[in-house]
Amino acid sequence: MGLRTVSAAEIREQVIGAIGEICCRPTPETADLLRAALNREKDELARDMLQSILLNHQIAAEEALPLCQDTGLLVVFAELGSELLITGGILPEIISAAAASAWQKFYLRDSIAPDPLRGKTLLPPEAKPGSSAARATSGLPFILHLDQVAGNRLTLHLALKGGGAENCGALQMFNPGASLGEIEDFIVRTVVEAGGKPCPPVFVGVGIGGDFESCAILAKRALLLPPHNEPDLQRMERRLLDRINLRGHGVMGCAGSTTALRVSILTRPCHIASLPVAVNIDCHAHRVTSRVI
Amino acid sequence: MKIHRLSLPLDPSGLTELKTGDKILLSGEVHTARDQAHAKFIDLLNNGEPFPFDLSKTALFYCGPAPVPPGRTSGSLGPTTSYRMDRYTIPLLERGLKVMIGKGERSPEVTAAIKEHGALYLVCVGGISALLARCVVSRETLLWPELGAEAVYKLVLQDLPCYVALL
Ligand code: SF4
Numbered sequence: 538m539g540l541r542t543v544s545a546a547e548i549r550e551q552v553i554g555a556i557g558e559i560c561c562r563p564t565p566e567t568a569d570l571l572r573a574a575l576n577r578e579k580d581e582l583a584r585d586m587l588q589s590i591l592l593n594h595q596i597a598a599e600e601a602l603p604l605c606q607d608t609g610l611l612v613v614f615a616e617l618g619s620e621l622l623i624t625g626g627i628l629p630e631i632i633s634a635a636a637a638s639a640w641q642k643f644y645l646r647d648s649i650a651p652d653p654l655r656g657k658t659l660l661p662p663e664a665k666p667g668s669s670a671a672r673a674t675s676g677l678p679f680i681l682h683l684d685q686v687a688g689n690r691l692t693l694h695l696a697l698k699g700g701g702a703e704n705c706g707a708l709q710m711f712n713p714g715a716s717l718g719e720i721e722d723f724i725v726r727t728v729v730e731a732g733g734k735p736c737p738p739v740f741v742g743v744g745i746g747g748d749f750e751s752c753a754i755l756a757k758r759a760l761l762l763p764p765h766n767e768p769d770l771q772r773m774e775r776r777l778l779d780r781i782n783l784r785g786h787g788v789m790g791c792a793g794s795t796t797a798l799r800v801s802i803l804t805r806p807c808h809i810a811s812l813p814v815a816v817n818i819d820c821h822a823h824r825v826t827s828r829v830i
Numbered sequence: 831m832k833i834h835r836l837s838l839p840l841d842p843s844g845l846t847e848l849k850t851g852d853k854i855l856l857s858g859e860v861h862t863a864r865d866q867a868h869a870k871f872i873d874l875l876n877n878g879e880p881f882p883f884d885l886s887k888t889a890l891f892y893c894g895p896a897p898v899p900p901g902r903t904s905g906s907l908g909p910t911t912s913y914r915m916d917r918y919t920i921p922l923l924e925r926g927l928k929v930m931i932g933k934g935e936r937s938p939e940v941t942a943a944i945k946e947h948g949a950l951y952l953v954c955v956g957g958i959s960a961l962l963a964r965c966v967v968s969r970e971t972l973l974w975p976e977l978g979a980e981a982v983y984k985l986v987l988q989d990l991p992c993y994v995a996l997l
Contacts, residue, residue, distance in 0.1 A: 733933055
C-alpha cells in the first residue's frame, strides 16, 4: 500500500451513480427474498400485494422511476483510509454536492424540512419548508457517519431511508441483568407493533451495546453492512426472524406470513452498568448499496 | 379475494357489497394531502372559511408525490402512513369526507368515526410507486404549491389498486 489520491469529482460521480442505482432498483438480495416470500405465501391478499411489489421492481427499472415516492433521507457510513488523500474538497461537501445533483438528475422528492419544528416557532420566512431557501437545499441535509480506518481506500455504505420505516425504530436502555428473552421480546414487539406503518415486509437492524447514541447508529449500520459471520448472532437473527413472522401482521400489516425479510444484529462493548438495545427498521424498498473507491 | 371497480364520487349503495380485504380498482378525482395540508384544512374549518373542494365527492389520498420527469403525467407516487393524519381526520369526516387512501392502521377513535360516518378507508401497498404512477391520468397542483410534496394535488386516477381496510 502507500499514499493514494482521489479527486472530489470521482467521489461525487460514484455517489451520484450509487443514488441513481438504488432509487430505481431493488438490491438483488431484496428481490430474491421477496420472491421467496411469494413462493411460500398461501394467503391470497398477501400474494397479491407481493406480486405488486415485484411488478413495481420491473416498472421502476424499465421507466427509471423511483421505487417509492419517498426517496428518503440520504444516510452515508464512510470509512476513510488514513493513506487516502482527497483533492478538491472535503467529504461532507462532496457528498452534499453529489446528493444535490442526484436529486435533480433522478427527479427525487425533496423530503427534508430545514427546521424540524416547522411552523411551531418564529422562523425567519426564508427557512420555512418549501421556500426557495429550503428548495436550494434539495436533498439535504444528509447524515454522515465518518470513520478513519487503515489503508488507502474510501468505503461508502449509502442508504435512502424512508420516513415511514424510520419512525418505527426504538431504543431501550436495559438493565445488564436483563435476560436474552427480555431483549428478544423488545425487538419482536417493536417490529410487530409497528403493524403496516413501515411497509412490511421489512428489514430489521439491531444494535446491542455501546452507549445511547452509538447503539442507535449500530442498529442502522446493521441494515447497511454486508452480513457478518458470527454463528451465535446468526442463530439469534434466525430465531428473531421466525418469532417476528409468527406473530407479525404480514405484508403491509394486512395479511400473510412474512412481516420481516431479514434481521441483522451488530454488537459492541458497553459499560458494566448498561445494556442499550436499538431497533432500526427499513421497508421492503430497502435502498442500500456500497462503493469502494 | 373479490375485486371491485369503484368510481368517485362514490355511490353509497356500492358500499354495501364491500368487505374488509376486498381489492378495489379506484377511478376518478382525488386530492392528495399530507400532514401540512391537513393542518391547513383544520385552520380553514376553524376560521369558518369555505372549504376549497367538495370533500364528499372526492377521496383524500395521503400522498406526497415525487417530481414529474419531463414527458410524463406523473412521477412516482403512493401512500404515506395514515396514523399521522388521525389527529385531523374527525373534523373532516364531520364535514363530509367519505374516502381516505393511505397505509397502516388508524387510531381506535378514527376507526370508530369512519364506521359512524359510513366512510371508507382504503390502503395501498407502500413502495410500489412506479406501478401506481401508471394509474394517474392527470395531475395538477391545486393548493399551496409552496409546500412542495406537501401541497394539495388534484389527480384523476384510473384503476388505482387498493384494498378495503375499514368501512
Ligand atoms: S416506508 Fe413505505 S412509503 Fe416510506 S419509503 Fe419505505 S416503502 Fe416508501
